[in-house]
Amino acid sequence: AQKITQTQPGMFVQEKEAVTLDCTYDTSDQSYGLFWYKQPSSGEMIFLIYQGSYDEQNATEGRYSLNFQKARKSANLVISASQLGDSAMYFCAMRGGTDSSYKLIFGSGTRLLVRP
């Protein structure tokens, strides 16, 4: 069975510093995708970054980067130069499976609070 684990229920970071949010996954599929979403207090789910299982380089999107370690089955999100607006819940998710549904499985999330 596929599973996503986020072990940090909450984290603090000082404004302008970098922070790493942990995510480990479990799957027997060879082809899969890993996603990070941000959920601010307003409630919407905002797509941040994607990493495919066959991608050799770590994904980057602006201040977001994904530290993909396939052998360890980890896909940590790194946010550089934190901003107050980064305070939110962050969810790691995985897409995989042998059917064609491309369903997402979510972790329980990490609440990040950026201190001024």
Next chain:
Amino acid sequence: NAGVTQTPKFQVLKTGQSMTLQCAQDMNHNSMYWYRQDPGMGLRLIYYSASEGTTDKGEVPNGYNVSRLNKREFSLRLESAAPSQTSVYFCASSWRGIQETQYFGPGTRLLVL
């Protein structure tokens, strides 16, 4: 380009009442999904539609039905609401491509008394 829209934004029901949550997307996506999010938890898949004309159960389908009305619209129906269905409901859609990023609607907050 509105992306994914959901109606209503908020709803209060009494136990046993029925209602339909509406979702529409204007991104020409093939796949659509319904998730629920309970307090302190990630999203769990209720139902999905991989393409127009098909629907399949997700992780937590009991108590729900869905209809893929056309390529744009995917509705979720609660036939007899229960307090355990109090949650925030998200609709999402995605293109059948390599990346398969799912884009989410703003959510519907449902309270069942």
